[in-house]
Structures are given as C-alpha cells and as structure tokens.
Amino acid sequence: MESTVSVSKGVFLFPSTLKKAKNVRQKTNLFEKQFLKEPWYKAYKKNWDKIESRIMDLHQKTYDVLLNDMVKYIKSFYGGNESLEGIIPSATLLTGVNQPDHVSQFETLISKIRDEVTPHIAMVNSQDASTVKHLVENAVWQLINGYEILNDSADSDDETLPTKRKLKKNQCTMRALQNWYNDKYLSSSPKKRQTVSMRSLVIIIPDFESFNCNVLQDFVMIISSYLSSLPIVFVFGVATSVSALHKSFPYHVSSKLLIKVFHSHSSPVYMNQVLEDIFLTYTSPLHLSGKAFELLTDVFLFYDFSVTGLIQSIKYCMMEHYYGDNIKSLCCEREDIENAAAKLSAEDLETIRQLSSFRPFLEAQDCETKIGLFENDNFFREVLSQELNKLHDYLHSFYLCVRLLAAFLKDLPKNIIGKTVREIYTKCAGESITKTPTFKECMQLINFQSQLKLLDSIQGALKVVNSELQGLSPVKPLRSSPTKNNSNKLVLNNDLGETFAKTVRIHLLTFLRQLENANTEATVLTNVANETENDMEIVPGNRYKLKEQLLRATRADRIQSEFEMIRSRFVSYLEDMFAKGLQPPTTQTFHEVLFFTDVSSVRKQIVGSPRGAVHTALSNPHHYLQCSCCRLSSSDSASATLPDVCLAYKLHRECGKHINLYDWLQAFAAVLCPGDEQGDVHTQPRFTRAVAELQFLGFIKSSKRKTDHVMRLTW
Incomplete structure (x- = not known):
C-alpha cells in the first residue's frame, strides 16, 4: 500500500515539503511584491540598505575592541587544564540602561565566542529562571543541545534533531551535564583526546538586576562545587553598576567569583556616533528638519536610551517620506539625479511645480524662463537637476559649517547653542542661527579668547575641514605662507560645496599663521602732564576727584595690539562665513525633496499615548x-x-x-x-x-x- 493511500480519510503531512513551503513564505513579501516596481520604493530600498550596512560597520567598529577583550579573557582560562579551586571566572559587562540594545549586543558576543572559543553557550533570561531548578534546567539544556535549538532555528537539519534531543528538559541536571562532558571530552582515547581539545562552558546572564538574588546565590554555589570537573565561565550583563553585583552576593558567594569588569559605551556616546557619522552628513540620502530631529532625540533622551529605537524611528520617518510619492525618487545619490528626473511623469513634474519652495525661485526668473518651466517638461527636468545639484552643494557646506561651529563653541564657558553636533544641527536647521542674539554672544566670547585657546580652536577646525576634503580630493599643503596684508583682501566665494570647503581651509590657515606670529603687547596713549596734575590735586578721602580721574583713564585713546586686530578680523570672517553656510534649509529650492518635515504624523506613531x-x-x-x-x-x-x-x-x-x-x-x-x-x-x-x-x-x-x-x- 502506498504511503498516501488509506482506508479512512485523512491529511498526510510531509516534513520536507512543509519546510520548503515555509522557506518560500519567508522569501515572498507582500509589501515588496506590490511596490517592487515603484520608483519611490526602489530609491527607498537602495538608500536604506546602504544606511543599514554603514550602521553595521559602525556597530562592529564600536564594540570590536570590547568583545575582543572579553573573548580573550574567556580564552585565558582552562587552557592548560589548571584548577581554580572552586573560583568561577566571571566577566561583568556594564551594558547601561538601554535595554532594547542589549539583545543585539549579546548576540554579537555569542557569535564571537562560538567562532573563537567554544560552541557550548547558554544564555538564560530572568523570566526563564524563577527557581534554581528552572535555572539549572535551562542552562544545562542549552549547553548540551546548543543555543540554536532553544530558539527553534529553522536552519537546523531534521536528521540531527533526534540525536540532540535525547535528554528531556526535566532530566537536565548538573550530574547529567557532568556525564555528558565526560563522555564528549574526557572518556575518549588519549590519541583522540589530543585532536579534540577541551571546550569551556559559557553561561551568560544578560539581565542580572532582574534575577532573584537567592536563586543566583544558590546557582553560583552549585556551579562552584562542580568546577573541578566542568570548565564553566560566567558572563554577567549589569545595566547599572558593579555595586549591584556586590550587593546581591554576600561574601561567601562573591568569594567564589573571579570578577573582571568590562565597560561598554554609554548610550548617548554611541547615539552621537551614529548620528554624526551616518545621518548628519551630506552623504545621507534623507535629512531631517530641526523639529523632527529634536523630536527623535528627545524620545531617546527622555524615554528608553535605545539607539536601536532611534534608528527604527528614523527608518519610519524615511518610510513616511518616500511612501507613495514618486518625486521622492529624486532623494538619491548625486550621480542618480538625472536618471531619476528623466523617469518622472508629467503628473510628477506638476507635483514638483506645486512645491512651496519653487515659487520664490520662479519669481526670480524672467518671463521666457517662466513659460519654459511650465510648458517644456524637458527644460524643467534640466533645471530640476541643476537645482538639486546646488542643493547637494548647500548640504555639503551646511554640515561643514555645523561641525566648524561645534569646534569653535566646545571650549566656550557658556553652553548657549550647544556643544555637540546634534544640538547645533537642531538649532541651525530650525532657524537662521546667525541672526539670533545667542550666536552674536558666542562670537563675542570668541573675541575674548586668548591666543592659545584661539589657536587650538582653529587647529580643531582645520582637522574638520581636512577630513571633509579627504573624501572628495587629496588635500595639498600650502607651499608658502600668505602675507599679512592679504587678510584685508579676503573675499568669500559665492560657490558652495567643495569650493567653499577649500576656501575656508585657505582662510583658516592664513589666520592660523598670522595669529601664531602676532604680537600681544598693547600701548595706551595718555597725557602725562594731566596725570601729574590730577595726582597732585587728589586729596585723601576725596572720592569725587578719584572718580573723575578714573573716568578720564577710560576715555584715553587705546591702540589695539596686533593679535587683537587679527582676532577681530577673524571673528568678522567667521560671522560672514557662517551667515553664508548656515542658512536654514527652508530657504533652498526644492528642499522638500530631501528634507523630512512632517512631524505631526510621526509624533502620533513614535510617541505613544x-x-x-x-x-x-x-x-x-x-x-x-x-x-x-x-x-x-x-x-x-x-x-x-x-x-x-x-x-x-x-x-x-x-x-x-x-x-x-x-x-x-x-x-x-x-x-x-x-x-x-x-x-x-x-x-x-x-x-x-x-x-x-x-x-x-x-x-x-x-x-x-x-x-x-x-x-x-x-x-
């Protein structure tokens, strides 16, 4: 009788066909199937994939040193089968309070330990360890069967599952773990034992503060009694501080742990790195308005401290920006603007003509150009490509000026505008910052800086400019230093982008060399004869005469030193440069294409009520x-x-x-x-x-x- 033939009616289930159907369902996405051919979805998918790859690279660079140190610490034990006399090696990772980011961090750690140290890893959460029995069962189950089986990984082979699941979960005890380890590594022949090296057993507790203290204390004492035959290493994830670990364990328990602390990056520091290196750059495909950026950073700082949540919020803004609007296909790299503009339909071009930023540009043109912009679609596409290229040049200069302003304001005594790039960007993107009283006050504070402080600020600004120019073209050093008289003829170039950055670099080098060689001595012109007469007229106790003499001293003609004259010219140059480069995005033509401004719709979705x-x-x-x-x-x-x-x-x-x-x-x-x-x-x-x-x-x-x-x- 065939396998599908039966006397009674029934449904016959074949695991192999079920697995293939499951894989097919995973690959097909209804959303992608519906919008795959839309221009806006292609641009969104391409840009987000690039952002995601850059985030992964930054994440790897950020945590690479920390994870390598932890893996090296775990490797250092049990290499020569030495006995630690009941003391358990324990690595304590201070993760911070950003709970949503812990999952990815520990997953990266687990994959690194599995590749370089041992495949026997167990990660037990607090909800799976209400009692000591449950904690031991979950830890032993994962150490014997593997971490993937606990997660029901679909990639595991069906043939290997029965052999791995011989031991039931209620039978997972420390004695069973000891027998399994002896059979796997210690009971083999001496020749085979040389080829199969002993592997450590790593138990990870990611949320230490959520565990019951009594449960953990008993578990540590149980592991300590089996340490002579089982090479076990602990990894504790502590969100607050190391004192939480010492408060939870009394002395007779903490003495069984050999603790080494590893400090992870704090959430605000990692958030600043993600924003400054990925999103607050001219290469970013999407740019947030000042209000939208302030909303996302406030949610991060006042709610969860989750960088993952911040990235997902930016992704939602990006989806909201692109969804259903083909003109957002122009929100792409500079090289793809002409191709994207050529694919726009007549309806899309009419939508672009109705943008609010197009009207000021149209009013500045002559009558013939106005008629051509409305009637000739090909001519409008050319103008659109030119204006978007100008917008990209503006973005290059805008972000450069934001970083330069941060370099000059970081040492000022008052934190008026902000000291980080994200704080300064929020204010510069929301208003014309150079016309505000706070900006003028900052320029006055720069005008009061000493020579050493000013030189340090200019050198920091030069590093910013050089790093921006390195991505475009190699920076050539100046062969000869400009003369001092050339500073009076410095004229700002009307061009933005790379030309603006090169001009700023030349001017900063000029002022740097002038300030290094400037004389700081000042002379005051006063009338000596009058001073002697006033000194003779002063009667002890006569306050009126003393006050009059002090007023005359303040009215004396004072000649500025050479350093003060150059410093005042430098401050006036900074005002002109920032006035040109820090114009708000709303003043630019077609800024709606690249900037996301719909804050109200995002607020309802991100900030839940x-x-x-x-x-x-x-x-x-x-x-x-x-x-x-x-x-x-x-x-x-x-x-x-x-x-x-x-x-x-x-x-x-x-x-x-x-x-x-x-x-x-x-x-x-x-x-x-x-x-x-x-x-x-x-x-x-x-x-x-x-x-x-x-x-x-x-x-x-x-x-x-x-x-x-x-x-x-x-x-």
Whole structure:
C-alpha cells in the first residue's frame, strides 16, 4: 500500500515539503511584491540598505575592541587544564540602561565566542529562571543541545534533531551535564583526546538586576562545587553598576567569583556616533528638519536610551517620506539625479511645480524662463537637476559649517547653542542661527579668547575641514605662507560645496599663521602732564576727584595690539562665513525633496499615548471600529449596540469616587433593555465581564470599606 493511500480519510503531512513551503513564505513579501516596481520604493530600498550596512560597520567598529577583550579573557582560562579551586571566572559587562540594545549586543558576543572559543553557550533570561531548578534546567539544556535549538532555528537539519534531543528538559541536571562532558571530552582515547581539545562552558546572564538574588546565590554555589570537573565561565550583563553585583552576593558567594569588569559605551556616546557619522552628513540620502530631529532625540533622551529605537524611528520617518510619492525618487545619490528626473511623469513634474519652495525661485526668473518651466517638461527636468545639484552643494557646506561651529563653541564657558553636533544641527536647521542674539554672544566670547585657546580652536577646525576634503580630493599643503596684508583682501566665494570647503581651509590657515606670529603687547596713549596734575590735586578721602580721574583713564585713546586686530578680523570672517553656510534649509529650492518635515504624523506613531487611545476607544468605539452600530450622535450619549465594556465605561464616568455595583448594574440593564427593569438573563453575566475588563485595565478596584462598592481610580 502506498504511503498516501488509506482506508479512512485523512491529511498526510510531509516534513520536507512543509519546510520548503515555509522557506518560500519567508522569501515572498507582500509589501515588496506590490511596490517592487515603484520608483519611490526602489530609491527607498537602495538608500536604506546602504544606511543599514554603514550602521553595521559602525556597530562592529564600536564594540570590536570590547568583545575582543572579553573573548580573550574567556580564552585565558582552562587552557592548560589548571584548577581554580572552586573560583568561577566571571566577566561583568556594564551594558547601561538601554535595554532594547542589549539583545543585539549579546548576540554579537555569542557569535564571537562560538567562532573563537567554544560552541557550548547558554544564555538564560530572568523570566526563564524563577527557581534554581528552572535555572539549572535551562542552562544545562542549552549547553548540551546548543543555543540554536532553544530558539527553534529553522536552519537546523531534521536528521540531527533526534540525536540532540535525547535528554528531556526535566532530566537536565548538573550530574547529567557532568556525564555528558565526560563522555564528549574526557572518556575518549588519549590519541583522540589530543585532536579534540577541551571546550569551556559559557553561561551568560544578560539581565542580572532582574534575577532573584537567592536563586543566583544558590546557582553560583552549585556551579562552584562542580568546577573541578566542568570548565564553566560566567558572563554577567549589569545595566547599572558593579555595586549591584556586590550587593546581591554576600561574601561567601562573591568569594567564589573571579570578577573582571568590562565597560561598554554609554548610550548617548554611541547615539552621537551614529548620528554624526551616518545621518548628519551630506552623504545621507534623507535629512531631517530641526523639529523632527529634536523630536527623535528627545524620545531617546527622555524615554528608553535605545539607539536601536532611534534608528527604527528614523527608518519610519524615511518610510513616511518616500511612501507613495514618486518625486521622492529624486532623494538619491548625486550621480542618480538625472536618471531619476528623466523617469518622472508629467503628473510628477506638476507635483514638483506645486512645491512651496519653487515659487520664490520662479519669481526670480524672467518671463521666457517662466513659460519654459511650465510648458517644456524637458527644460524643467534640466533645471530640476541643476537645482538639486546646488542643493547637494548647500548640504555639503551646511554640515561643514555645523561641525566648524561645534569646534569653535566646545571650549566656550557658556553652553548657549550647544556643544555637540546634534544640538547645533537642531538649532541651525530650525532657524537662521546667525541672526539670533545667542550666536552674536558666542562670537563675542570668541573675541575674548586668548591666543592659545584661539589657536587650538582653529587647529580643531582645520582637522574638520581636512577630513571633509579627504573624501572628495587629496588635500595639498600650502607651499608658502600668505602675507599679512592679504587678510584685508579676503573675499568669500559665492560657490558652495567643495569650493567653499577649500576656501575656508585657505582662510583658516592664513589666520592660523598670522595669529601664531602676532604680537600681544598693547600701548595706551595718555597725557602725562594731566596725570601729574590730577595726582597732585587728589586729596585723601576725596572720592569725587578719584572718580573723575578714573573716568578720564577710560576715555584715553587705546591702540589695539596686533593679535587683537587679527582676532577681530577673524571673528568678522567667521560671522560672514557662517551667515553664508548656515542658512536654514527652508530657504533652498526644492528642499522638500530631501528634507523630512512632517512631524505631526510621526509624533502620533513614535510617541505613544496609551491613556488617550484607551479613553478614545472606550468612549467612542466608532473611531477604531468604523461600524454603523457604534455611531453616536454625541460623545455623552449611550446606546445598546455599544460593546459592553464601552457602555460600562460611559456609565462609570457619571459616578463619583465610590460606585455602587447594584446601581451600576441597574443603569447598565436600563440601557440594554429599556422596558424591562430586571433586564435579560444575560445582562448580569455581561455586566460582570465588563466590570472585570475595566478592573483589568485599571479604571476601578474593589473597595475595602464596602463590599458592594468599587473605587474609581482615574479622572
């Protein structure tokens, strides 16, 4: 009889075909299948893939040194089979409070340990270790069977699963782990033992603060008793500080641990690296407006300290920017602008003509050009490509000036505009920063700096300019230093982009060499004869004469030193340079193509308001259900067609702090069955369920004062 032939009807399941179908479902994406041919989706997918690869490279560079040190520390034990006499090697990683970022960090650590040290790794979370028995079972299960099987990895072969799962989970004990390790590494022949080296057993506890202290203490003592036969290493993930580990373990437990602390990068530092190296650059395909950028950074600083969450928020802004709009295909690299403009349809070009930034550009043109921009689509495409290239030049100069301003403001005594690039970018992108009183105050503070401080600031600014120019073309050093008289003839170039950066570099080098050789001595011209007369006229105790003499001294003609004259010219040059390079993005033509400004739509999605959403759902269910039966004439009205929990919520809002359950039930029945005072037989069970749901949501709780009353908790 064939395998699919049976007397009775049935469904025959084949694992191999099921696995292939699962893989097919994973590869096919409905969203990509629907929008794969759209120009805006192609541009979005291409740009986000580049951003994601750059984020992965930065993540690897950031944590590479830390992870290498941890792996080297784990490798240093059990190499020569030496005994540690009951002391467990323990690596403590200070991860910080950014909980969403811990998963990727520990996954990278696990893959690195598996590649370089041992395949026997166990990562046990606090929710899987409520008791010592559960903690031992989960740790031993992962050490024996592997980390992938616990995650139900789809890549594992079906043939190897039965051999790995011979031991049931309730049979996973330390004695079973010891027997398994002896059979795998110690009971083989001496010749085979030379080829198979002993492997350490690594147990990772990523959320140390969430564990029960007594459970961890007992687990450490159990592991310590088996350390002579099992080479076990601990890795603790501590979010706060090392003191949390010492407070959780008494001396007889902490003495069993050989602790070494590894410090991870703090969340704000890593966030600044991600923003400054990836998103706050002219090479970034998408640029955020000042308000949008401020919203995302505020969510990071005031909510979760999660860099992963910040990146996902920026990804959502990028999706919102591109979705359904083909003109956003122009938001691409500079080399692809002409091809993207050539693929735009007549409707897309008409949409671009309706942008608010196009009107000032149109008004500055002559009549013939205006007619050509509206009637000739090919001519409009050429102008569009030219203006977008100018916009990219503007972005290059804008981000350069933002970094230069950060270099000059970092040593100032007052943190007026900000000291980091992201803070300065938020203000420069939102307004014309050079026209504000705070910017003028910063320039005054720079005008009061000493010679050494000013030279250090200029050298830091030169490093910024050189790093920007290295990506474009090699920087050639100046062969001869300019003369001092050339500083009076410095004229700003009208061009932006690479030309602007080269001009700024030449000017900074000029002022640097002039300030290095400048004389700091100053002379004051005063009338000596008058001074002697005033000195003779001064009578001890005569305050009026003393005050008059001091006023004359302040009115004396003072000649500035050479350093002060060059410094004042340098400050005026900075004002002109920043006034040209730090113009807000809203002044540029077609800035809507590259800048995301729709903050209101993103705020609703990123900054959740669960309290308002629950109130809206219960008071007006039609807002979410969109059904005719839940439509109400007013917000205060009630109907029998409403869901039971919504009706109970509306009635409970009309009560005071203490609610009588019987009166509440009568009002509930009066709405459901207006003609019957007792209500239907199903009225009381429906009411009881609605009250239980409101109690679960946190609107009411049982009262201890009266058994037939509940207490209202909100509003």
